[in-house]
Amino acid sequence: MKIKSAEFETSAPTIASAPRWTLPEFAFIGRSNVGKSSLINLLTERNALAKASVTPGKTKLINFFRINTNWCLVDLPGYGYAKVNREDRADFNVAVANYIEKRDVLVHLFVLIDSRLTPQKIDLEFLNWLSTIDVAFSLVFTKTDKVSMNAVESNVALFKSTMKSFMTVSPKIFTSSSTTKRGRKEILDFIEAELAR
Numbered sequence: 001m002k003i004k005s006a007e008f009e010t011s012a013p014t015i016a017s018a019p020r021w022t023l024p025e026f027a028f029i030g031r032s033n034v035g036k037s038s039l040i041n042l043l044t045e046r047n048a049l050a051k052a053s054v055t056p057g058k059t060k061l062i063n064f065f066r067i068n069t070n071w072c073l074v075d076l077p078g079y080g081y082a083k084v085n086r087e088d089r090a091d092f093n094v095a096v097a098n099y100i101e102k103r104d105v106l107v108h109l110f111v112l113i114d115s116r117l118t119p120q121k122i123d124l125e126f127l128n129w130l131s132t133i134d135v136a137f138s139l140v141f142t143k144t145d146k147v148s149m150n151a152v153e154s155n156v157a158l159f160k161s162t163m164k165s166f167m168t169v170s171p172k173i174f175t176s177s178s179t180t181k182r183g184r185k186e187i188l189d190f191i192e193a194e195l196a197r
């Protein structure tokens, strides 16, 4: 799919102030610093559309980006970042959980996982919660340029087998890199197919 336009629409602290539109939304969630904002920039080929940073906890609000005028990418604040003060953290977790559970225009959630790591408790706990909710999701293993192919493959395989203990259906899996552009075409093709359904 060709990205003809990609525009920042608005930031919202909770879904109460989210855009009141009927555009289908595709959202990105995962641990702080996993590469959610970078992936949005990769997909849109706009380097600074979503604000990425080496400092975890960069994205603090729910950010809406309107793509090709008729659909939307949503950059969510990451989970598991301890330095956000406790009150904010609780708020963000509730806001993000509410977005995932209640946003009726949410079509698909991409859950980002760091491909360099063996399965982490925090991601497994999040997926465990997600599996109790009626939302379509897939996994994106990020930063594949930073490790060998073998390490990516073995971490993905380990993740899949670990998930089997609490999930009956295996989610679709993508791999990505914001430096080599790996995964861009596959994810955009997937979104295009979802939009055509």
Ligand code: GTP
Pocket (backbone or CB within 6 Å): 030, 031, 032, 033, 034, 035, 036, 037, 038, 039, 051, 052, 053, 054, 055, 056, 057, 058, 059, 060, 076, 077, 078, 079, 142, 143, 144, 145, 146, 176, 177, 178, 179
């Ligand atoms: P929060 O907003 O803090 O939750 O983080 P985020 O998940 O949006 O991560 P972000 O996109 O800001 O990226 C975090 C850091 O990882 C930045 O320094 C990025 O440049 C780097 N990064 C993200 N994706 C990749 C990737 O595929 N490869 C490499 N080498 N670096 C990446």
Ligand code: MG
Pocket (backbone or CB within 6 Å): 036, 037, 038, 051, 052, 058, 059, 075, 076
């Ligand atoms: Mg971010």
